[in-house]
Amino acid sequence: MQHHLLILDDEEDIRTVIRRQLEGTRFEVLEAADAEQAMDILRDYALTVEVIICDVRMPKVSGVEAVSYFRQSHPTKPIIVLTGFPDIDLAVDFMKAGVADFLVKPVEKEKLVAAVEKAASTHNLFVPTDV
Amino acid sequence: MQHQDNSEQLLQLAVHASPSGILIVGRDGKIVFANRALVDMFGYVTDELIGEAIEILVPSAGVDAHRRHREAFAMNPYPRVMGRQEHFDAVRKNGDVFPVEIGLRPGEVINEKMVVATVIDITQRKSTEDRLRRHEEHLEELVEERTRALHAAQVEKERVTERLIQTEKLAAIGTLVSGIGHEINNPLYFILGTAEALTNETDSAARQRYSDEIIEHCRRIAATVRNLSQYARPGASHNMELIDLSDVVAAALQTVKRSPGADRVDIEWTAKPAVAIRGKAEELQQVLFNIIRNGIQACGANGVVRIETREDDAEVAVSISDSGPGIPESHRKQVFDPFFTTKGPDDGEGLGLYIVQQIVLKHGGDIDLDSDGHSGTTFTVRFPVAETNEG
Numbered sequence: 001m002q003h004h005l006l007i008l009d010d011e012e013d014i015r016t017v018i019r020r021q022l023e024g025t026r027f028e029v030l031e032a033a034d035a036e037q038a039m040d041i042l043r044d045y046a047l048t049v050e051v052i053i054c055d056v057r058m059p060k061v062s063g064v065e066a067v068s069y070f071r072q073s074h075p076t077k078p079i080i081v082l083t084g085f086p087d088i089d090l091a092v093d094f095m096k097a098g099v100a101d102f103l104v105k106p107v108e109k110e111k112l113v114a115a116v117e118k119a120a121s122t123h124n125l126f127v128p129t130d131v
Numbered sequence: 132m133q134h135q136d137n138s139e140q141l142l143q144l145a146v147h148a149s150p151s152g153i154l155i156v157g158r159d160g161k162i163v164f165a166n167r168a169l170v171d172m173f174g175y176v177t178d179e180l181i182g183e184a185i186e187i188l189v190p191s192a193g194v195d196a197h198r199r200h201r202e203a204f205a206m207n208p209y210p211r212v213m214g215r216q217e218h219f220d221a222v223r224k225n226g227d228v229f230p231v232e233i234g235l236r237p238g239e240v241i242n243e244k245m246v247v248a249t250v251i252d253i254t255q256r257k258s259t260e261d262r263l264r265r266h267e268e269h270l271e272e273l274v275e276e277r278t279r280a281l282h283a284a285q286v287e288k289e290r291v292t293e294r295l296i297q298t299e300k301l302a303a304i305g306t307l308v309s310g311i312g313h314e315i316n317n318p319l320y321f322i323l324g325t326a327e328a329l330t331n332e333t334d335s336a337a338r339q340r341y342s343d344e345i346i347e348h349c350r351r352i353a354a355t356v357r358n359l360s361q362y363a364r365p366g367a368s369h370n371m372e373l374i375d376l377s378d379v380v381a382a383a384l385q386t387v388k389r390s391p392g393a394d395r396v397d398i399e400w401t402a403k404p405a406v407a408i409r410g411k412a413e414e415l416q417q418v419l420f421n422i423i424r425n426g427i428q429a430c431g432a433n434g435v436v437r438i439e440t441r442e443d444d445a446e447v448a449v450s451i452s453d454s455g456p457g458i459p460e461s462h463r464k465q466v467f468d469p470f471f472t473t474k475g476p477d478d479g480e481g482l483g484l485y486i487v488q489q490i491v492l493k494h495g496g497d498i499d500l501d502s503d504g505h506s507g508t509t510f511t512v513r514f515p516v517a518e519t520n521e522g
Contacts (some may be wrong), residue, residue, distance in 0.1 A: 013318070020327070021324050021327065060473070083313075085309040085313050106320035109327045
């Protein structure tokens with residue numbers, strides 16, 4: 001079975017660096033530059049995307065709005081929020097909204113991989129393994 | 132003759148009918164006559180008063196002083212009124228003290244010097260006056276109380292205003308810091324991840340690419356910090372020159388027209404006669420450039436950007452209107468925030484209008500925007516007209 005991870009970030013640099021940090025893990029990285037692309041990818045890879053990494057500050061649809069879409073359309077997908085600026089209120093709001101983790105850039109590789117693995121383990125609880 | 136016979140009776144009648152007390156006192160201070168009104172006023176019968184020292188009518192506390200005054204008056208008698216300006220007390224037979232007004236007139240009866248005193252009971256008047264005074268005092272207290280309350284309200288208002296300003300300042304700093312955080316942490320993250328990859332990379336071409344990327348992102352952080360520090364410096368308002376705003380618009384337009392996308396848009400501007408303001412030409416050019424540029428980007432193809440200058444006695448205004456889709460209500464407050472942008476990451480870092488606002492404020496001007504959220508936006512920048520010191 002394939003293991004996919006979806007990154008939603010408007011900055012290509014950030015998507016690139018996350019991809020680099022996840023090299024060597026079992027995850028194949030899918031990239032979306034905005035919420036619309038992310039929803040398309042989620043439709044196509046509904047079963048295999050195990051974790052979503054989502055930026056907060058984006059033009060058009062913000063991270064807060066994107067997370068709320070994901071929670072509605074794919075309530076079992078664990079979401080890791082990645083922000084450029086630590087804001088406790090924002091973190092609390094996201095955790096209340098049910099996100100798996102809240103990380104502040106820059107994140108070291110080891111920490112990101114651990115967060116992704118931990119989030120993915122909760123996803124596995126919902127995925128039927130042999131269908 | 133009949134008149135003469137009656138005159139004493141007539142006089143008696145008149146004197147006893149007077150509502151004022153009338154008293155005649157001899158040189159020795161003894162009472163020789165009292166009319167009916169006086170006798171009634173003090174609660175005596177006539178016989179009890181005749182032959183008594185006048186001090187019988189004075190409260191004990193004032194007797195000595197009265198005697199001295201009476202003796203002094205006898206030495207230098209002249210008509211006078213007592214107790215009109217100040218409180219002057221008399222005492223009734225029953226011991227009640229009451230305020231009186233007294234008129235004194237010296238006279239002579241068969242070579243004996245006497246004093247005629249008219250006495251008016253002013254209890255009623257005093258009490259009215261007292262009531263009035265108390266009323267006035269109460270009014271004054273009320274006024275003072277209201278003044279204190281108003282003052283307290285003013286102080287409280289100033290305190291609240293100050294607190295609001297502080298809160299606004301903190302919010303502005305918060306916005307700025309979060310913007311800086313984002314703008315610096317993103318490239319920093321890229322540098323971190325790329326350096327991690329570099330450590331494990333053995334291919335020399337890949338290593339070179341990673342190194343170049345790291346250097347480029349370090350430069351990006353440095354540029355952000357440089358940009359900010361250039362406009363965060365407060366009060367850098369020296370070296371202002373007298374410049375013509377029309378020249379500034381013309382120069383900004385020249386630069387704008389060379390920028391990408393400008394040829395797809397109609398830019399309308401009618402040059403006005405010289406308008407003098409005090410400022411830095413390059414900074415003001417940047418203000419107009421940034422706003423016009425935003426207008427062009429908002430329009431898309433076949434749009435129109437119109438620039439107008441207006442002047443009155445005190446200020447000069449430049450309006451830049453575009454035919455773009457307008458700015459929604461929810462964004463109007465944020466457009467001047469640092470790092471606020473609705474464009475993609477490659478089209479600017481969201482500092483344009485923040486910088487514009489900082490420059491305009493530094494020049495003593497202000498900027499606002501008008502947009503119905505559907506069609507078109509007008510930014511208006513106002514500056515004080517410069518005093519040219521001519522003549």
